[in-house]
Amino acid sequence: MRGDGALYARSVDIETIRGEAMGCTKCRLAQGRTNVVWADGNLDSDLLFIGEAPGFHEDKQGLPFVGAAGQLLDKLLGEIGLDRGSAAIVNVIKCRPPSNRDPLPDEIESCTPYLEAQLQYMKPKVIVTLGNFATKFILEMPVGITRARGRRYRRRGATVVPTFHPAAALRGGRFGGLSPIDAIRQDLQVVRAALDETPEPPAARPPGEPPPEAGDPAEQLGLF
Numbered sequence: 001m002r003g004d005g006a007l008y009a010r011s012v013d014i015e016t017i018r019g020e021a022m023g024c025t026k027c028r029l030a031q032g033r034t035n036v037v038w039a040d041g042n043l044d045s046d047l048l049f050i051g052e053a054p055g056f057h058e059d060k061q062g063l064p065f066v067g068a069a070g071q072l073l074d075k076l077l078g079e080i081g082l083d084r085g086s087a088a089i090v091n092v093i094k095c096r097p098p099s100n101r102d103p104l105p106d107e108i109e110s111c112t113p114y115l116e117a118q119l120q121y122m123k124p125k126v127i128v129t130l131g132n133f134a135t136k137f138i139l140e141m142p143v144g145i146t147r148a149r150g151r152r153y154r155r156r157g158a159t160v161v162p163t164f165h166p167a168a169a170l171r172g173g174r175f176g177g178l179s180p181i182d183a184i185r186q187d188l189q190v191v192r193a194a195l196d197e198t199p200e201p202p203a204a205r206p207p208g209e210p211p212p213e214a215g216d217p218a219e220q221l222g223l224f
Helices: 014-022 056-061 068-079 105-122 132-139 166-171 180-196
Strands: 047-051 088-091 126-130 153-155 158-163
Touching: 014 105, 047 105, 047 132, 068 166, 068 180, 088 105, 105 132, 126 132, 126 180, 132 153, 132 158, 158 180, 166 180
Parallel strands: 047 088, 047 126, 126 158
Antiparallel strands: 153 158
């Protein structure tokens, strides 16, 4: 739940939008799905994880991250004292692409209103983007995950921390001297610290003085 205990006025009827998503036929993915994969965890949390798209097990169960990658994510969350009840878990795409291929641009466009509604409803304090597709969606720039991971960005009123998709950890390899699983562990420490921070009130400015322009490290990054 939200750490400050405040009551938030909800501008989004999330259950109505969820109902629309469950019957969505906006793109070709509706033809081959078993279930629409809406969300798991707690949509009233301060923490949101965004993945790419459902896989085989997610499509069968209608829940995100329930296969091997999801089991790894659960384990890594436990290492920082969290679980699925401490966060919400969603995907950019709500239906499984055939053979787990990458989502196509028009499929992402069709699903965008559902993810936007989830973001607007939650107003999370921290967003963790898992892999390239979610990172590019939230940062709104074509930055590669290897370059972006572990950094902190400000987007949509939240701290955004990109990291590898847990599926990458299952494939092995090394990135910058770290295995993907150790890189995710390192990045989740950044997430834990961001969650634990208490926002400082803004400093008072003289009347009529415009606010300072905030820098954003994402604007300094190019393609990896």
